[in-house]
Amino acid sequence: MSTLIYGAGSLGLYFAARLAQAGEEVILKARGTAVERSRTEPLRVLGGESAEEVSGVQVIDSLVGVRADTAIIATKAWQVAEAARDLSAVLPPEAPVLTTQNGIDAPNSAGEYLRDGQVFASTVVVIANRVGPLDVRLIGPEVSLTMGSPAGRTASSARRLTEALCAAGAATTWTDDITAALWKKFALICSYGGVGAVVDAPVGQTRADVRTRGLVSAAMREVFAVAAVEGVQLTPEDFDEVLQVYLSGFAPETTSSMHRDLLAGRPSELEDQVGAVVHRSQRLGVPTPVLDTIYAAMAPREARVRVRAR
Known part of the structure; x- marks a missing residue:
C-alpha cells in the first residue's frame, strides 16, 4: 500500500x-x-x-x-x-x-x-x-x-x-466522537501554547509559577465554555484530564509549535488556535478574557510576519 x-x-x-x-x-x-x-x-x-x-x-x-x-x-x-x-x-x-x-x-x-x-x-x-x-x-x-x-x-x-x-x-x-477529542486537544494547545508564547517560557516554567499556571487553567476553562455553547459534549472529567496532561504529561522544556513559530518570526497557527476560540467567543457571546489578551498581544506580531512572507 x-x-x-x-x-x-x-x-x-x-x-x-x-x-x-x-x-x-x-x-x-x-x-x-x-x-x-x-x-x-x-x-x-x-x-x-x-x-x-x-x-x-x-x-x-x-x-x-x-x-x-x-x-x-x-x-x-x-x-x-x-x-x-x-x-x-x-x-x-x-x-x-x-x-x-x-x-x-x-x-x-x-x-x-x-x-x-x-x-x-x-x-x-x-x-x-x-x-x-x-x-x-x-x-x-x-x-x-x-x-x-x-x-x-x-x-x-x-x-x-x-x-x-x-x-x-x-x-x-x-x-466515535472525534469532535470531542479535537476540542480536548484544542483546549490543551491553546492554553499552554498561548500563555507560553506571551511570556516566552516552556511548560516547566509556566506550571512552576502560580500566576502563569493559573492563566493556563483559566484559558482551558474558556475553551471548554465555548465548546459547550457549540454543543460539544465535554465533561468535568475531560477538563481534569486535560489539565493533568499540562501539569505532569510534558517534559519541562516543552513548547508548542505555535510558540516556537511566533518567537522565531515564522507564520504560526495563532489564527487557527487562539484566534479560532476568540472569534467563536465573540460570535457566541462567551467571555474569554485570557485568550482575548493572548490574541491581542500576539496578533500584531503574526500580522507583521505574514506581510513579510508575501
Missing part, C-alpha cells in the same frame, strides 16, 4: 520515516531544499545521541502522475485546504485522508475538496522538531494518536490507514 504524506515539516518527516521503516511505500510531498537534498541524502530521525537514517521515501515537489492508496495531511492548519485540493486530483474517491493539525477546523477545511466520509481526523501526541530539510528530532516517546470520522463512519472504513499507522509503531485509538 502506498501512503502520500503532504507536508515535510516535523510531523511529515516523522510519519514518512516511521512508515518507510515499517516497509510501507511512502511518497512525501515537499518543496525546495528538502526535494533537492533527497537526491543525495536520506531522511534522518534524531534522538539523544543517535541518528537513524531512513531510505526508500520518494520525495517530490509535484503530484503530477502520482497515485496513492491513502494520505496524511501534515501541513500547518492554514494550508490544509490547499493540500486537500491537490490530493483530490490524485487519490481514488474512497481513499482515506487523515488530518493531523492542532485545532478544530482542519477536517472541515479538507472536506471542502474531498468526498464526504473520506476525511478522518486525529489528535496527534508526539514531540518532534524539524532540525534540517530532511532531519527530525524526536523528544520523548513515539507517536500516539486518536482518530475518528467527523462524518460518523466506522473504524473499518479507515482500515488501510490504521493498519499502516500501527505497523509504523503508532499507538492508535479509534473514537
Whole structure:
C-alpha cells in the first residue's frame, strides 16, 4: 500500500520515516531544499545521541502522475485546504485522508475538496522538531494518536490507514466522537501554547509559577465554555484530564509549535488556535478574557510576519 504524506515539516518527516521503516511505500510531498537534498541524502530521525537514517521515501515537489492508496495531511492548519485540493486530483474517491493539525477546523477545511466520509481526523501526541530539510528530532516517546470520522463512519472504513499507522509503531485509538477529542486537544494547545508564547517560557516554567499556571487553567476553562455553547459534549472529567496532561504529561522544556513559530518570526497557527476560540467567543457571546489578551498581544506580531512572507 502506498501512503502520500503532504507536508515535510516535523510531523511529515516523522510519519514518512516511521512508515518507510515499517516497509510501507511512502511518497512525501515537499518543496525546495528538502526535494533537492533527497537526491543525495536520506531522511534522518534524531534522538539523544543517535541518528537513524531512513531510505526508500520518494520525495517530490509535484503530484503530477502520482497515485496513492491513502494520505496524511501534515501541513500547518492554514494550508490544509490547499493540500486537500491537490490530493483530490490524485487519490481514488474512497481513499482515506487523515488530518493531523492542532485545532478544530482542519477536517472541515479538507472536506471542502474531498468526498464526504473520506476525511478522518486525529489528535496527534508526539514531540518532534524539524532540525534540517530532511532531519527530525524526536523528544520523548513515539507517536500516539486518536482518530475518528467527523462524518460518523466506522473504524473499518479507515482500515488501510490504521493498519499502516500501527505497523509504523503508532499507538492508535479509534473514537466515535472525534469532535470531542479535537476540542480536548484544542483546549490543551491553546492554553499552554498561548500563555507560553506571551511570556516566552516552556511548560516547566509556566506550571512552576502560580500566576502563569493559573492563566493556563483559566484559558482551558474558556475553551471548554465555548465548546459547550457549540454543543460539544465535554465533561468535568475531560477538563481534569486535560489539565493533568499540562501539569505532569510534558517534559519541562516543552513548547508548542505555535510558540516556537511566533518567537522565531515564522507564520504560526495563532489564527487557527487562539484566534479560532476568540472569534467563536465573540460570535457566541462567551467571555474569554485570557485568550482575548493572548490574541491581542500576539496578533500584531503574526500580522507583521505574514506581510513579510508575501
